Structures are given as structure tokens and as C-alpha cells.
Amino acid sequence: MSAAPPPTDPGAAPDAGARAPIPAHRPDLAPARGRFSALGLVFDSDIVAPWMEPAPADAPADVTVRIAPVPPAPDAAPVAGVWRLTGPGEMVQEASFMRIRITDGRRVELDLSRAAGTSRETIALALGYGVTPGLLHQRGALPLHAAAAAGPLGAALFVGDAGAGKSTFAAMLARSGWALAGDDLIALDLGEGRPIGVHRAMRTARLFEDSAQALARIDAPDPSPPRARAHSLAHSPDRAPSRGVSEITGAGEGLGKGVRALADADAALGGFAWPVPLRAVFALEWLHPDDAAPELERIGGMQALMRLRDAVGRPEVASALGRDPAYFAQLGRIAAQAPVYALRRPRRFDAAPAAAALARAAMEEAAARAAAKETSA
Amino acid sequence: MKSEDVISRRPGVMEARISEDELVLLGVGSESYVGLDAIASDVWDRLEAPMRFADLVSSLAADYDAPAERIEADLEPTLATLVEGGLVDIAPAG
Structure with a gap:
């Protein structure tokens, strides 16, 4: 792409x-x-x-x-x-x-x-x-307050409370071989008769300054091909952006965090055919103490549905427009297709790779299950 | 519960099927999710239109090939859950 x-x-x-x-x-x-x-x-x-x-x-x-x-x-x-x-x-x-x-x-x-x-x-x-x-x-297209990334195994959706680190985690994945589907606002392909897919949103992430700096440190060595480098959105030729994390694009009123455009692995991987099939949902949580090892726990049934419902973006608008019943049914379909996990990790940037490895392993399992189901069908 | 009691769904109840054998319901203005297994889901489906308790029992007894007494005994806790969750109303006979 x-x-x-x-x-x-x-x-x-x-x-x-x-x-x-x-x-x-x-x-x-x-x-x-x-x-x-x-x-x-x-x-x-x-x-x-x-x-x-x-x-x-x-x-x-x-x-x-x-x-x-x-x-x-x-x-x-x-x-x-x-x-x-x-x-x-x-x-x-x-x-x-x-x-x-x-x-x-x-x-x-x-x-x-x-x-x-x-x-x-x-x-x-x-x-x-x-x-x-x-x-x-x-x-009636179910906007989700979430981040998402796609890799060769399919797409992962990241949900969680405000401050759970969705943006940072997705941006970090985008710097390590994944394509960023989007951050903060995600839409799914929920067409009947086909697997649920994740649409690409915008190639931007809303990051707090400390997260952006941590990502820049991850980016310090620069082995990327030129085509995977960041867009410079700040129009500041005298300030070259670090690999993948551009200068702040806009931090206007109502936007809260700084917004940065990311160069991700999409181009380097040859481009994905969006929407990318949704393989797993990860509800991000913080873990204490700081030296704890990241952990992954499958969430079943109603708990999974509740986590997904919490991720509906601007729910007051959904209610005012009478979308709640249709969305509830769609969330059930998501929970039925994609396993939902709690992904807990300590609040340290250097713990992110281990958490990402857990997510990747869960994605491998989910992709294998989906392939087996497809074969048996 | 009496045979002539009429059971009806409350309007606006939301449904999400999260697996082949689990349906989750959520009543209007409620945050109490109610999970139904396959048989309870079947009961819910049959209540798409208001139904007399006796008719519900007899239809289930026929389809599940079980005596009415057994169906009634199994049905009571399911209906209690639905009432408690604000998902159905039961109008007393007469």
C-alpha cells in the first residue's frame, strides 16, 4: 500500500x-x-x-x-x-x-x-x-474507542480504560513489524457471511510525550528501508523525525495528547489487504509491581462482552441515535469470533516487548484455530 | 406460577449471541448482564410473543419429549432469572 x-x-x-x-x-x-x-x-x-x-x-x-x-x-x-x-x-x-x-x-x-x-x-x-x-x-457502523494493529497472522484489537496504554502499545507494535490499523478510533468490517475484519483508520497515534520519547528510543537504530520512514508532518526540514514517529502533528483543543503520524510496517510488508481479519482482542491492564512479568488471561463469555461494550466510542451518541440494540448484537458477534484476553503488563516501556510476545503467541493460536475451522468447513 | 399467567418480554431488551449455546441479554437501563444457556435461550426465543405459562410448558414438553411436571420445575428458575433481570413481565391470570 x-x-x-x-x-x-x-x-x-x-x-x-x-x-x-x-x-x-x-x-x-x-x-x-x-x-x-x-x-x-x-x-x-x-x-x-x-x-x-x-x-x-x-x-x-x-x-x-x-x-x-x-x-x-x-x-x-x-x-x-x-x-x-x-x-x-x-x-x-x-x-x-x-x-x-x-x-x-x-x-x-x-x-x-x-x-x-x-x-x-x-x-x-x-x-x-x-x-x-x-x-x-x-x-450504524460501531465506532470503537480502541487501537488496532495488523500482522501476517491477522489483526489485533486493543481496548481498555483511558490511560491503559492502548496508543503506546499499538504504536510500539507498529515499530516492530506490524501495521498500525489506527489508534483511538477503529471501525470493523461487520458484513454478514464473512469473518470480521479491521479497517484501516488513520496512520496516526495519540501519544503522551513520554510515550513518544520512549518510542523514539526504541527507534534509535535505523535499519528501515526508506519507504518505511516517517512522513514529516511538521514541515520542519531542519528537524528530521525519528524513524516512524514524526513530530507532533497537532495538539489542538479537544485532541488532548499530541498526535503523531507513524510510519509502520505496512509498506515494508508489501501492504495489507484491508480490512484484515480480526484474530484477537486484548484488554490492556497495568500490572503491579513494576518488576512483574507480563501475563495473559483469556476472558470468556459475558466478561468479554462487557469489555467490548466498554469500548464503544461516544456511547451517548449511540444511545441517542437508537443504535444500542444493533451494536450489542454486533459486539456479541465479535466476542463469538475473536478470543478476548486481558493483557497485563507493568508500567515500564521495556516490558512492552515481552507483552507483545504474549500477544503474538495468542494471535498464532487464534490464527491456527481459524485456519482449522476454515479447513473443516 | 399459574397456568393462565401470561409471560411477555419487556420492550427494548438487547441480545448478543456470544457462542452457539450462550445468549446474553441486557435490559433497558440495566447494567446486569444475564447469560442464558441453550435451553434458556430457547425459552427466550419462544417468548417473542406473549405466551401463557401453560402454553410455554406444553410446547417445551412436546419438543423436549419430557413430562410437563419436569419442564415446569426446570422452567421456574429460568423465569425467575428473567424476571429478576428485568427482562420479562408476568401478568397474573384473571
Whole structure:
């Protein structure tokens, strides 16, 4: 899979009849249309970023993203988390630097009138992390607050409480022979009649500074081929990024941690055919004391389902849109197909490789079981 | 329980089949997951429409080739679990 930026067309005009709502003196925020693939969807978007996967040229767009005027939500509009439900199939979010409207899970409009001090990258990240969960809920597509990585054995999903180290663990795997499916927001291919798959989201991870520095230390020796190197997203030619972990891309309001684009093993491995079959789910937990050895425990039945349910992203939006029953059934299907493990490791970065080895062993078992099942079928 | 009592599912109960022989139910506004084995799942399936207790017993007795008394005895704890989990209502006869 190519790591090249998606094609853009800076000369493309916004929708006829609508003046793009961008601040004065920010011509760089003018629509620059491009197409990218993420979360199983093809986006035709006025905002693109280099870490978004280019869409196949002949794939029809599932979602359009336009820079367009968006009126404020009426005071009476019901609240669903950060969204206001402004009509059937329509919701509006008032972020600090832009107003967003999503309609029917197909159309996203970004009003950038207040984005004078905001970079394009931050807007792209807000689109990826702040807008798409709502979009997926509108589509009934079960957004998961999780990280995921794929290797030759299939894909692993990492869930856990906030602060459980999902981002760091997935980013670490992405530096050691796995492809990063995504971090913070994951969508699955839940089509009937085929194994559940993990879609690629964005090649970015939301990392605290200490995690990023630890990853950079892991990266210190640089045996990677040039094509697996990081995209430089900070446009700072005088500061070469460490292998795989670029400079912070955007740490705007609402994004919390710094966001870094990662070069992962996808290109080096020849590219995966996304979605990649889901082999196992790992619920990450911390282990005490610090010198304890990482451990893996299979979680069965209802406990597995509960862990998965805790991973539904923006659950208040799911409830407001009436998605809970369908999602509950889908989570059951995930629990039925993929073993769920508690993966406990001490809060030391140098314990991560041993934990990763446990995960890999569990993946090998799961892949072998899946292959045997396929053969017997 | 009396023969004429009518058992009905509460609206909005969510279902997740986590294996061939285990169904998990969750009632509206509840965080108490209820797991049903294969036979209890079968009971739940039969309650898709409200049903008299006597009809439920007789249908199970026919399909499982067991005496009604035995079915009744086995059914009581299952129904108690469903009631306790807020998953069904039982309307007393008459």
C-alpha cells in the first residue's frame, strides 16, 4: 500500500453557490479537494492530510466533506455528547475552532469561520478523531474507542480504560513489524457471511510525550528501508523525525495528547489487504509491581462482552441515535469470533516487548484455530 | 406460577449471541448482564410473543419429549432469572 499523500486538487472549487467560510488572511484553508480511504469508507474531502490513505481511483465516495457555512444548532436541539441533534439524520457540533454538521452519515460540512489560528493538520485531525465517530454512529457502523494493529497472522484489537496504554502499545507494535490499523478510533468490517475484519483508520497515534520519547528510543537504530520512514508532518526540514514517529502533528483543543503520524510496517510488508481479519482482542491492564512479568488471561463469555461494550466510542451518541440494540448484537458477534484476553503488563516501556510476545503467541493460536475451522468447513 | 399467567418480554431488551449455546441479554437501563444457556435461550426465543405459562410448558414438553411436571420445575428458575433481570413481565391470570 502506498504511503504517498492522497491526490489533491488545489484548484477545485467548492460546491457551486456556497462561499467557503474561512477566515480572512487564511487562503491556505481554502478547499483543496482530495480523496482518501479510512474506516472502510471513501471520503471525497475538501480537507486531506498526508497520513490519510489515498482512495482507489475508481471507488465511489461514501462521504463528502465540504467547507461550507453551517448555522448554529437551535437551543432546543437535544444534546448527545458533543453533538446536538438538529433534525432527522442531522447533527451539529460546536468545536472551539469550527462548527460541524453531519447529515445522513454521508455529508460532512465544516464551517471554518473561526479557524484563524488553526492549522490545516489540526482541522484534519479533528475531522478524523472528533467528527468521524459521529459519522459512524449515523451510519450504524460501531465506532470503537480502541487501537488496532495488523500482522501476517491477522489483526489485533486493543481496548481498555483511558490511560491503559492502548496508543503506546499499538504504536510500539507498529515499530516492530506490524501495521498500525489506527489508534483511538477503529471501525470493523461487520458484513454478514464473512469473518470480521479491521479497517484501516488513520496512520496516526495519540501519544503522551513520554510515550513518544520512549518510542523514539526504541527507534534509535535505523535499519528501515526508506519507504518505511516517517512522513514529516511538521514541515520542519531542519528537524528530521525519528524513524516512524514524526513530530507532533497537532495538539489542538479537544485532541488532548499530541498526535503523531507513524510510519509502520505496512509498506515494508508489501501492504495489507484491508480490512484484515480480526484474530484477537486484548484488554490492556497495568500490572503491579513494576518488576512483574507480563501475563495473559483469556476472558470468556459475558466478561468479554462487557469489555467490548466498554469500548464503544461516544456511547451517548449511540444511545441517542437508537443504535444500542444493533451494536450489542454486533459486539456479541465479535466476542463469538475473536478470543478476548486481558493483557497485563507493568508500567515500564521495556516490558512492552515481552507483552507483545504474549500477544503474538495468542494471535498464532487464534490464527491456527481459524485456519482449522476454515479447513473443516 | 399459574397456568393462565401470561409471560411477555419487556420492550427494548438487547441480545448478543456470544457462542452457539450462550445468549446474553441486557435490559433497558440495566447494567446486569444475564447469560442464558441453550435451553434458556430457547425459552427466550419462544417468548417473542406473549405466551401463557401453560402454553410455554406444553410446547417445551412436546419438543423436549419430557413430562410437563419436569419442564415446569426446570422452567421456574429460568423465569425467575428473567424476571429478576428485568427482562420479562408476568401478568397474573384473571
